[in-house]
Every structure is written in C-alpha cells, then in structure tokens.
Amino acid sequence: MKRLVVFMALVLVLAAVSPAVVSQADSGYSYNYDFWGEEIHAPNPYAVKKALTHVELGLDKKLSKAQGLFVKDNLIYICDTGNNRIIVLEYADEEYKVKEIIESFEGAEINTFSSPSDIFVTDEYYFIADTENNRILKLTKDLKFVMDFTKPDDINFDQSITFLPSKLIVDGAERVFCLVKRVNKGIVKYENDGKFNGFVGATPVTYDLFDYIWKTWIASDAQADAMSDFVPTEYDNIAVDHDGFMYVVTTNFYEGSLIDGSVDPVRKLNSLGNDILIQNGDWVVVGDINWNDQGVYTGSSRIIDVTALDDGTYFALDRTRGRIFGYDDQGNILCCFGGNGNKDGYFRMPTAIEHMGHDLLVLDSQDAQLTIFTPTYYGKKIFSAIYEYQQGRYDKSADEWREVLMVNGNNELAYKGIGRALLRQNKYEEAMDYFKIKYDDDNYGDAFQLYRKQWVEDHVVLIFIIILLVLVVPLLIGRIKKVRWEVKAYENESKKNS
Amino acid sequence: MKTKARRIVDFFTNRAAYDRFFKSLRYALYVILHPFDGFWDLTHEKRGSLAAANFILILSLLTCVFRLEFTTFQFIKVNLERANFLVEMLGILLPFIIFVVTNWALTTLFDGKGTLKDVWIASAYAMTPYPLIVIPNTILSNFLAEEEDTFNYFFHDFSLVWSALLFISAIMMVHAYSIGKTMICIIFTFVGMAVVIFLLLLFFSLISDAGAYFYSLYKEVIFRIY
Numbered sequence: 001m002k003r004l005v006v007f008m009a010l011v012l013v014l015a016a017v018s019p020a021v022v023s024q025a026d027s028g029y030s031y032n033y034d035f036w037g038e039e040i041h042a043p044n045p046y047a048v049k050k051a052l053t054h055v056e057l058g059l060d061k062k063l064s065k066a067q068g069l070f071v072k073d074n075l076i077y078i079c080d081t082g083n084n085r086i087i088v089l090e091y092a093d094e095e096y097k098v099k100e101i102i103e104s105f106e107g108a109e110i111n112t113f114s115s116p117s118d119i120f121v122t123d124e125y126y127f128i129a130d131t132e133n134n135r136i137l138k139l140t141k142d143l144k145f146v147m148d149f150t151k152p153d154d155i156n157f158d159q160s161i162t163f164l165p166s167k168l169i170v171d172g173a174e175r176v177f178c179l180v181k182r183v184n185k186g187i188v189k190y191e192n193d194g195k196f197n198g199f200v201g202a203t204p205v206t207y208d209l210f211d212y213i214w215k216t217w218i219a220s221d222a223q224a225d226a227m228s229d230f231v232p233t234e235y236d237n238i239a240v241d242h243d244g245f246m247y248v249v250t251t252n253f254y255e256g257s258l259i260d261g262s263v264d265p266v267r268k269l270n271s272l273g274n275d276i277l278i279q280n281g282d283w284v285v286v287g288d289i290n291w292n293d294q295g296v297y298t299g300s301s302r303i304i305d306v307t308a309l310d311d312g313t314y315f316a317l318d319r320t321r322g323r324i325f326g327y328d329d330q331g332n333i334l335c336c337f338g339g340n341g342n343k344d345g346y347f348r349m350p351t352a353i354e355h356m357g358h359d360l361l362v363l364d365s366q367d368a369q370l371t372i373f374t375p376t377y378y379g380k381k382i383f384s385a386i387y388e389y390q391q392g393r394y395d396k397s398a399d400e401w402r403e404v405l406m407v408n409g410n411n412e413l414a415y416k417g418i419g420r421a422l423l424r425q426n427k428y429e430e431a432m433d434y435f436k437i438k439y440d441d442d443n444y445g446d447a448f449q450l451y452r453k454q455w456v457e458d459h460v461v462l463i464f465i466i467i468l469l470v471l472v473v474p475l476l477i478g479r480i481k482k483v484r485w486e487v488k489a490y491e492n493e494s495k496k497n498s
Numbered sequence: 499m500k501t502k503a504r505r506i507v508d509f510f511t512n513r514a515a516y517d518r519f520f521k522s523l524r525y526a527l528y529v530i531l532h533p534f535d536g537f538w539d540l541t542h543e544k545r546g547s548l549a550a551a552n553f554i555l556i557l558s559l560l561t562c563v564f565r566l567e568f569t570t571f572q573f574i575k576v577n578l579e580r581a582n583f584l585v586e587m588l589g590i591l592l593p594f595i596i597f598v599v600t601n602w603a604l605t606t607l608f609d610g611k612g613t614l615k616d617v618w619i620a621s622a623y624a625m626t627p628y629p630l631i632v633i634p635n636t637i638l639s640n641f642l643a644e645e646e647d648t649f650n651y652f653f654h655d656f657s658l659v660w661s662a663l664l665f666i667s668a669i670m671m672v673h674a675y676s677i678g679k680t681m682i683c684i685i686f687t688f689v690g691m692a693v694v695i696f697l698l699l700l701f702f703s704l705i706s707d708a709g710a711y712f713y714s715l716y717k718e719v720i721f722r723i724y
Contacts, residue, residue, distance in 0.1 A: 036577050247503075399528070439574040445644025 011346060030337040033408070034280050035253050035439040037289040042408045045326065045335040046343040046360060050096060053369040057098050059087070063368035068129070068167070069352035069361060076100065076356070077119045078363065078370065079128075084113045086128070089370075091356065095252035096372070102498035103463050105137075113137075114318030127176060129165040136190075147250065149176055150189070152196030169240040175341055177238065186273065187248065202232040203250060203264075220355045237352075241308030243271060251302040251319065252353075258286045258300050265303045265315055281332040282412070282439075287318045287325050291409070297321050297340060304322045307355045311386055315353060315360055322347035324360065324373075328386060329396030335379070338362075345371060358383055378407045385417055394421045412438045428454065445490075522547035526554060526626045533664055537671035540623060541616040548615065551622035554629070555594070559587040561629040565654075566638050572644040593691070597621065600690040601669065605683065612671030618670045624664035631657035652653075 031039040052497060054062045071077070076089040076096070090099040104112045112134025114132035121127070125146065126139040151163035164181040170175065174192040177200065186202035196424040215224050233252040240246055246269045251487075253263040261284045268277035287301025301318040303325075308314040312329030322341075326334035339346050349366035358380075360373040364480055385400035398421030401414040408414075419434030420443065428451035435444035456463065509515075529536030540546040563583045566576050598621050602614045612620070635653040642649060660683050670680040 035575070036580075436571060439571060439575055441575075442646045447574055449643040449645075452641070 008337050013056060029339060030335055032335060032412070033283055033289050033333055033411065034410070037283060039290060040337075042410065043378045043408050044337060044376050045382060046324075046337055046373040047376050048371060049359065049374040050372045051344045051369055052096055052372070053187060053367075055390075057087075057096070058087070059098065059101075061363075063087075065365050066363050066368065067351050067362045067365065068116065069354045069370075070119045070121055071354045071356045071361065072121045074356070075121070076354075076361065076370070077121060079116045080117055081115050081131075083114065085118060086113070086119060088386075102143065103137050105145055107297055108137075108148070111145070113156060116166075119166055122170055122174065122222045125170060125174070127170050129168050129178065131164050131181075134163040134165075136168060136176060147194055148263075149178070149190050149194050152190075154196045156185075156198065157188075157196065158183070167236075167238045169238050169246060171240070179235050179238055179248075182234070184232045186232065187235065187238065187246070187269075201246070201248065201267070201269040203235075203267075203274075205232055216427045237305045237455040239306050239308060241268075241312075241314070242310045245276070247304055247314065248307055249303045249316070251304060255300045259284065259289070265301075266306055266314075277331065278329065279331040281327070281330060283333060285316070285327055285331050287316060287323070288321070301325070304351065307353045307360070309355055309358065310389060311383065313386065315355070316354040317350050317362065319350065322350050324353065325363070328413070331435040334382060334413070345373070347364060347371070378404065379416075381407070382411075382413070385414075389417065394424050416440050416443065419447070423450075426450075517550050518547060518555075522550040523553060526550065528629075529623050530626050530664060531588040532659070533667035534671060537620055537623070537664075537668045540620055541612060541672050546619045546623060547557055551619040554626055555591075555622045557629045558625045558680055559590055561632050562590055565632050569636050569639045569650070570642065572642075573639055586694060594621065594625075596691050596694050597687065601683070601687045604686055604690055606672050608679075608682075608683065610675065612672035616672050617669075620668040621665065624668045625661055627657045627664065631660075692723050701706050 011457055018277040030042045030044045032042045034040045050056075054060075061083060063078070063080050066078055067081045068079030069077070069197070074091045076091065078087045078089065084103070086102040087098060088100040089096050110133055113128065113130050115130075116128050117131045118129040118305045119126060124141065126137070126141070128137040128139065130137050130148075134151060138146040138148065146239065149165075151157070151159075161182050162371070165178050166181050168176055175197075176190040176192075178188045178190070178264050180188050180324060184202070186199035189197045189200050191197050230412045233250050234250050235248045237249045238246060239248075248267050248269060250265055250267075253265060257263045258265070264277065264285075265287070265375065266277060266285050267275045270276050279285055284443060287303055291300055293299070297320060299320060301323065302320050302321045303316045306314055307316045313334065314327055316325045316327070317323075318325065322339050323336055324338045325336050328334055338343075340348065342348070347362065347367065349364060350362050352363040354361045354363075362371045362373070364371065380405045381400055385397050385404060388394075388397035388400055398418045401411075401417035401421075403413050404414045405418075415434045415438045419431045419440065422428075422431035422434065422451060423443070423446065429446045431447040432444055432451060435441075522545065525536070525540070529540060529546075550570075563586055566574060566581070566583070566586060598614070598618050601619045602610075602612070604610075605617070607610060631653055635650060635657075639650045666680060666684065669675065669683060670677060673680075675681070677682060
C-alpha cells in the first residue's frame with residue numbers, strides 16, 4: 001500500500017513537471033546538417049517573441065503585399081507596398097508601437113508613393129524605392145523631397161524596359177546601389193548626385209561546352225531561342241552588413257548545380273563586385289542540403305533575403321519552405337528553423353528578413369504580419385561563444401561551447417570550437433578527439449602533426465634503441481652464424497685431414 | 499578404407515599440399531617482378547595454383563575493406579552507418595568474374611591458348627600488388643597528417659597502375675598474343691563486359707517482371723475466391 005502511495009505521488013510529480021518540458025520543445029522544428037548532409041535534430045536557437053499584424057499594431061487596414069523591411073537602431077520600417085505607405089514602428093520597453101505612417105511628402109510633383117518596395121534609412125535621409133513611379137526617392141526625415149534617382153540616360157542601360165527599382169541599399173557616401181526588375185547586368189550604381197555610374201557585381205555566366213556546341217551548331221534557330229540564354233541572372237535582393245559589404249541573393253539558378261557549388265545563391269560583394277563569401281563549412285551556402293520533396297514544397301531552397309549581423313553571422317530566408325538558415329562568418333551552418341504554416345514562427349510567403357541586435361524580424365506578405373524571433377538560451381550561448389572567439393578569448397569561448405554541448409550534443413561547431421581551444425593549450429591528443437568526432441580533417445591534421453612531433457621528442461631514446469636493435473641484431477646474428485660456419489668448416493676440414 | 503574424419507584431418511595436415519600452396523603463392527612475388535617470364539611459366543609450366551589464385555583474390559577483397567575501415571579518416575571518410583562492406587567487396591569481385599568470363603569467351607574465338615582456369619589464375623595473380631602495397635600503406639596512413647595525403651594516394655594509385663600493367667601482360671602471356679593483339683583483345687573484352695552486364699540486367703528485369711505477373715495473377719485469383 002505504501003509503495004502504491006509513493007508511486008502515485010511520483011506520477012503526480014512527473015505529471016506536474018512534464019508539461020513545462022513539452023511546451024519548451026514544442027515551438028518549432030529546428031535541425032542542422034552534419035558532415036554527411038543528414039539532418040540532425042537540434043534545439044530551437046530562436047523562439048517567437050511577437051507576431052505583429054495590423055490588429056496588434058492598431059492599424060486601420062491589413063498590410064498588403066508588404067515587400068520591404070528595414071531596421072535602424074530601435075526603429076522598424078515596413079514598406080506596406082499594396083497600401084502605398086511606409087509604417088514606422090518603434091521598439092521601446094519590450095513593446096512595438098506605431099510611431100509614424102508615411103503616406104506622402106512635400107516638394108515633388110507626385111508626392112505619394114506607388115508600390116514602394118524597399119526603404120533604406122541613413123542618419124539624415126530616407127531612400128525609398130518607389131517602384132511604380134519609376135524612381136528612387138531621397139527624402140529628409142521631416143518628409144521634404146531632396147532629389148530622385150530615375151532611369152539612367154546611358155547607353156549601357158537598356159532604354160526599352162520600364163524602370164522598376166525594387167531593392168536598394170545606400171553606402172556611407174550616400175551612393176545608391178539598386179536592383180531594377182528585368183535588369184540582369186548587376187546592381188545599378190548611382191553617385192550621390194544622382195548620376196548613373198554603371199553596373200556592379202553581375203553573376204558570372206556559366207555554361208558547359210556541350211550546351212554551347214548544341215546551341216551554336218546543332219539546334220535550329222527556333223530551338224536555340226527556346227533554350228536559356230547565356231546571360232547573367234537577376235538578383236532578387238540586396239542587403240548590407242556593418243562593414244559595408246553587400247550581400248546579394250538570387251533565386252534564378254539551375255537546382256542541379258547547387259551542391260557542387262557552381263552557382264552561388266548567396267554572394268557577398270566587395271567594392272569591385274567580386275564574390276568574397278567564405279564557404280569553409282562542410283557544405284556550400286545554399287540552404288537545404290536534403291530537399292525531401294513533399295507535396296507542393298519541392299525543389300531546392302530559394303533564398304530571397306539575407307541579413308548580416310554585426311558578428312559576421314548571417315541569416316538567409318528561404319521562400320520554398322519558409323525556413324531561416326543561419327551561417328557563421330566561415331560559412332558553417334549554425335541552424336535551420338521555421339517553415340511553412342499558420343502557427344506563430346511559420347510563414348506563408350516570407351519576403352524580407354532583418355535583425356535588431358540578435359533578434360530577427362521576418363516580414364510575411366501573405367500573412368500580412370511581422371514575426372519577431374529572439375534567441376533562446378541555446379542560441380544565446382552560440383552567439384556568445386562566437387563573440388568570445390572573435391575577441392580572442394579562446395578559453396572562454398570553449399567554455400561557452402561546452403555549455404552549448406550540454407544542450408545539444410550534436411553541435412558541430414561546439415566540438416570544433418573546444419578542439420581549437422584545447423589545441424591552443426597544447427592538449428593535442430584531446431583536441432584530436434574533438435576534431436575526429438566531427439570529421440574536421442584540417443584541424444585534426446594540425447593537431448596530429450604537433451602531437452607526433454611531441455611524441456617523437458618524448459620517446460627519442462626509445463626510438464634510437466629500436467633503430468639500433470633493428471640494425472645491430474641482424475649484424476650480430478650474421479656474425480655468429482658466420483663464426484659457427486667457420487668453426488664447422490674447420491672441424492670438417494680437420495676430420496677430413498685426420 | 500579411411501573414415502571421413504580421418505580424411506578431413508589428412509586434408510588439413512597434408513604437408514605436401516601446403517608446400518605446393520605456399521610455393522605457388524610465393525611464385526606470385528616472382529610474377530609481379532618478371533611479368534612476361536612469370537605469367538608464361540604460371541600457366542604453361544603449371545607454376546601457379548588455383549588455391550593460391552583464390553587466396554590472392556580473397557585477400558584483395560579483404561584489403562579493399564581493410565583500406566576503407568582503417569585508413570585514417572583524414573584521407574578516406576566512410577559513413578559507417580551507411581557503408582555495406584559486402585557491396586564494396588562485390589564491387590571488385592563482380593567485375594573480376596565478368597572480366598575473366600568475357601575474356602575467356604572472346605579468346606576462345608580468337609585462338610587464345612588459355613583455358614578459363616588459366617585466365618582466372620593469371621588474372622588473380624595480376625592483383626598481387628594491390629594487397630601487397632595497400633595493406634602497409636593503410637597502416638602507415640595512421641602516422642600521417644592531412645597535408646601528407648599525397649603519399650597515401652600515390653602508393654594506392656601506384657598499386658593500381660602496377661596491377662593494370664600486370665593484367666595486360668597476363669592476357670598477353672596466357673593466350674600467347676602479340677602486344678597489339680592484346681590491346682585489341684582488352685578493348686573488346688571491355689565492350690563484351692558491357693554487353694554481359696546489359697544482358698544480365700535485362701535478364702533480371704524480365705525475371706522480376708515475370709515474377710510480378712504471376713504474383714498479380716495469384717492475387718487476382720485470391721481476391722475472386724474470397
């Protein structure tokens with residue numbers, strides 16, 4: 001009877017405890033890719049903090065086809081494209097409140113917007129891609145028209161197309177870099193006085209020899225026209241990191257070339273327009289490695305926006321499955337989370353991603369809502385481990401990685417991070433163990449070379465003795481055999497003689 | 499009249515048989531260094547044996563697995579959860595069998611002197627460098643760092659090239675061909691292998707289709723009855 005009571009009490013305690021455990025694990029499906037490209041379940045690095053629609057914000061009407069998102073300090077700018085307005089939210093005291101709604105401005109003939117699809121905010125000015133009005137606006141903060149950037153009157157720019165600027169960024173000298181629809185020569189660059197200054201960073205044109213021969217000599221003219229042209233692809237979005245490097249993404253590529261790395265959906269451009277994205281991870285920066293086609297969600301990830309955090313990590317937003325992929329500055333995959341659906345933290349047609357500190361903001365045009373993610377304990381530990389490493393405090397970084405391992409024993413970077421710290425402390429053998437678990441051959445090779453050197457130095461006497469034995473013993477044996485043979489020969493000789 | 503047990507004991511303790519086996523096995527070392535002379539004597543002077551040939555073949559298959567398993571992960575990464583070592587071994591054994599059979603089938607038409615047994619023995623002897631080099635190479639790899647992988651790859655490829663040259667001289671000597679005829683013979687052997695593989699695939703797919711037909715017939719009948 002007493003046992004039964006104890007058992008019942010235990011059950012009750014468990015029942016009281018377990019809901020908390022369940023609710024913590026419930027809020028999404030996060031995973032990571034291991035060395036073999038298989039998905040490994042992982043804890044959630046991010047949790048939904050808020051999901052804001054027009055109801056929560058107290059707006060008169062729903063967001064419509066919202067395309068653009070921008071964050072500066074504690075202000076969030078949403079381009080409410082379908083309603084031709086820009087909504088400014090202020091984040092203060094853990095609350096997101098509407099600060100301002102920009103619908104018109106002063107000083108220009110057309111003083112309203114038509115499908116504004118992106119905004120960039122500097123300390124003094126707003127830069128707005130006013131798509132259907134065929135212009136990029138530069139406004140002061142009190143909404144006075146300064147100037148506009150229109151269709152370049154230049155021989156390099158195809159005059160037959162309508163000028164539809166879609167996405168833009170502005171650099172420190174207030175030069176505008178803009179993506180224009182149906183322009184595939186790269187990013188359109190304007191000087192700060194509004195002068196067109198050429199194109200930057202077109203994608204390299206790739207085609208194989210077979211395609212070339214087929215198209216030039218074998219296919220008929222009609223067939224050749226139907227085949228895809230050997231031209232650069234159009235970019236879909238552009239972002240800028242705190243160092244001023246541009247991140248551009250494209251969703252126009254051949255899926256089959258993704259995994260071998262011959263197309264780059266995400267590119268980081270320097271001022272010359274060259275791709276300098278570091279891809280040292282086990283896998284290329286392409287989003288999902290396994291596509292696991294299910295229902296309507298088929299094919300590769302199509303990354304439509306990137307946001308680069310101050311510590312060099314960046315998060316890519318996938319249109320196909322509504323997922324968010326985190327990468328560190330070396331191109332190692334940090335986490336994958338999110339998905340398509342109607343729950344908080346899931347999307348239907350995500351269009352833009354931005355960050356505020358370590359929080360992530362995702363704009364969903366079809367759900368007409370802004371979702372705000374904030375790092376969980378697990379995510380915070382990863383960030384602080386990366387931060388400590390960048391600050392040069394390697395041991396502290398390793399301690400943070402150990403805490404990450406407590407939460408997720410499969411975290412690749414944690415093993416590598418701890419291994420690197422052990423290597424610095426000259427604990428080669430332990431470091432080798434950590435590297436070996438995650439197939440990090442480069443670091444393992446370094447650790448192994450040091451370990452081998454140390455081992456030889458420690459055992460130099462033993463090695464000499466062994467070499468000596470190997471050389472001397474056969475000599476001795478040969479000598480003894482020879483002496484014996486000579487003795488025998490002598491004996492035989494003397495026997496014969498006697 | 500000997501009992502069965504006695505015969506088995508005799509079989510395993512037959513000193514002369516062991517001597518023959520080891521002698522023919524040791525002859526492989528001569529063959530790989532003196533291929534023309536060696537392969538001629540191997541079959542024409544009966545210096546080799548089927549037992550030794552099979553021993554070399556099985557050793558080669560095991561070497562393949564040994565290499566995958568025990569080379570340091572820096573050079574060869576094997577997903578042990580997914581790897582099937584029987585499949586890895588079949589990947590060598592099946593081409594070997596098809597090669598030998600096709601080659602024999604072709605050379606009987608083009609007045610080759612070798613029998614199927616001769617081709618089998620000579621081909622197996624030609625594989626000797628593979629275990630001979632790859633086993634020490636695998637052990638040695640565990641003392642190398644990632645930057646020194648060239649050594650590992652070099653010795654592995656070296657053993658393969660050596661084996662390939664031995665294969666050519668084996669075919670040449672066994673069938674008493676000239677070098678030009680050997681080359682043509684080998685090219686045709688590869689074409690023949692492709693044909694054999696095609697026929698095998700066709701055969702298996704037809705068999706499985708036929709099986710599926712009778713199975714669906716059986717299911718139809720069962721559904722009608724119940």
